[in-house]
Amino acid sequence: MRGPRPWLAAVALAACTSTGSMGGVWRGASDPRGTANPLLFGDDGEPLSVELVLGEFGPDLAGLLRFYRDSTYVSSRDAAAPDAECACALVHNGRVVDSHAAFTLVGCLPGGSANAATRVRATLDESETGLKLALTVDDASSPLNGRSTSLVLNRYGLASEITAEDLACPVGPAGGNTASGL
């Protein structure tokens, strides 16, 4: 007894439309060049791409932030593999209020952290072109504490298009971000 009947599709759709506008797949790039104390950069100091996969459920957010070592990833997913040593960080305590959201990332930061998981505060604000993601390290034990960066994310997929592959976030190596630039 699974699955609604087709004639219920309209009603079901109406019931699910209030999941908000932040849910979906968002992508953007972090370019550390010319920036003092950059937070996100690749092993070689080159720009880094990020992919934010978000599920919005009423006031709640869940998801993950995935890192790629090539900025071309923004337009082509297969252009580069995920960062081998720091593939992603999971979203915790995500909350949405109107067009503003806040959550915590717990995990590695490619190129920016030592061999330890780092807690990062994140905020999201809707803009005309997409989402503005601001990250601030909030971890007294981290040498990156207080360092921040912001990225502009563009929508790459809808919430309903999120697949199991998008949600894959393998547990990283115990050593954390071994390819850190620090």
Next chain:
Amino acid sequence: MMANALGSPTVGGHRVTAKCPEAFGPHSLVPDAMSRPWVARRWTLPVALLAAWALAGAAYAEPPPQPTAGATPVAPPPSPPAAGNPAVVTAPLLSGDVPDDQKRPRTVAILPFRDQAVRLADLFASEIPAAAVDRLETKVAQALAAEAFVSARDVGEVRQTLADDHAVASQGQLAQQLYRIGLDLYWSLAPGRAAVKLQQAVAAWRELYQDVFDPKPCADAQFMYGVALVDSGRTAEGHIALKDAFALQTDRHFRPNFFPPPVERALTAALADFLSTGDPLRTYGDSARMAQLARRLGVAWLVVGALRRSENGPEVWLAVFSAQRRLYEAEMRVPIDEFESRLQPFLSRWLACAPIAEARPPVHVVDTLRTDLSVAYAPFLRQPTRTAFQSIGFSVGVAHEFRSNLEWFSRLALHTSITDPYRDLLRSFNSVRASVGLGATVTRGPLRFFAQAGLDAQLLGSFEASVDPDCKLFGTDHRLCDRSKVTNLDQNVLAGVQAALGIQLHLGRDFLLGLRASMANYFLPLDGTDKLNLPIGAELGLGYRL
């Protein structure tokens, strides 16, 4: 001519089948079974065949006696019922569709007869003999009591009912005060102002039907109203008022020289006018007031009568007023010495055309099976999600009325529940719901109301709910999902009791339109109903009566 046991008039021992075309017209008060869409017509064909059989038999019988002049035409007597089928009787005309045990007595009230057998010369006589109109009233009451399916209220009851009205005491005092003020003003030589008060007094008394159960105070006020108008120079209005006063109390007489000559002349003219042009039977007001009076007395018909002088001696005027039709259905004017002999035929003739009501709904079908197919809306009042999820689907039901006003029912529903806006319900799921129980029913015309109570069980599909967003996004098997926050009632069966109210509208033929509202409370399994419980339901559908 007399009434037989069926309440049907007879002449010479034969049942009257008088033509009463108006009774079948738009004003017919007898609900013909054929004209009601919700009446089952299961008896129509057999009755018609039996009637045809009876008429065919009568055609070979001896010719019936011819009716006497002036009497209602009669039909051949019905053939005796065949042996072994004694209960089949084709009743005549208006009561034909109503079995005897369902006939409701026709309610009649006899209003006080008016004694109008006065002479103009006695208007200022010191004393005049009272006419025995109460004897006429008694005769009418006895004659009506002898008729079958007639419930008559005699004059005494009518007076008592009206006099017992709780408003009589208060409003009667007000009318009395107005009358006193009017009299004082009249004796104070202010007839114009007196007329106003006296007119108000009359209106107050008439509102209480004082003119029916005790006309003297009302008539006094009406007379003085007319006198005041005459005294104030409004002669024409005074004449009408005095004529109306004589309609209330025709046998009123006055002391000679009590009033000034112009007033005495006006009184004489008014009485003469009333006796020559006034209708003896329309002294209680127009049709609207008569109908209102009938409602007040709780009857459908009013019998009015009057005694009047004519060139050939006293005459009795008698009429029957129908409150529903608002007209006089029968009238009679006979010399007083023929009144007794003519009364019974008159009443029988009227009753032949008077519709008879049924004591209960014409068709109260018992042992009837009703089925329906409905769309259903059945959300839960108690649910683990933060916002309500909706459940819709369809249901089929069957109900069997095995006793009068008692039925058993059984329903089966298939619902689909859709995720809530927060997606706390992790996925849509289907459920099957069954209920069975007893119901009480009441039928009112095409409407049938029912109240049901019974057992309710619901088999849930893949019910899983959680408020953890990680469970929603990654799935309940993911390491991020806190399983303690997941409510899993997958394939659970909830059981409890259900109560429902509903209404069915008979659309015609055997089709029904039904609306049913229900609520259930699950108590099984003992530890599984605190999360999901109290389903309410609304079902709208079409049914068929088998």
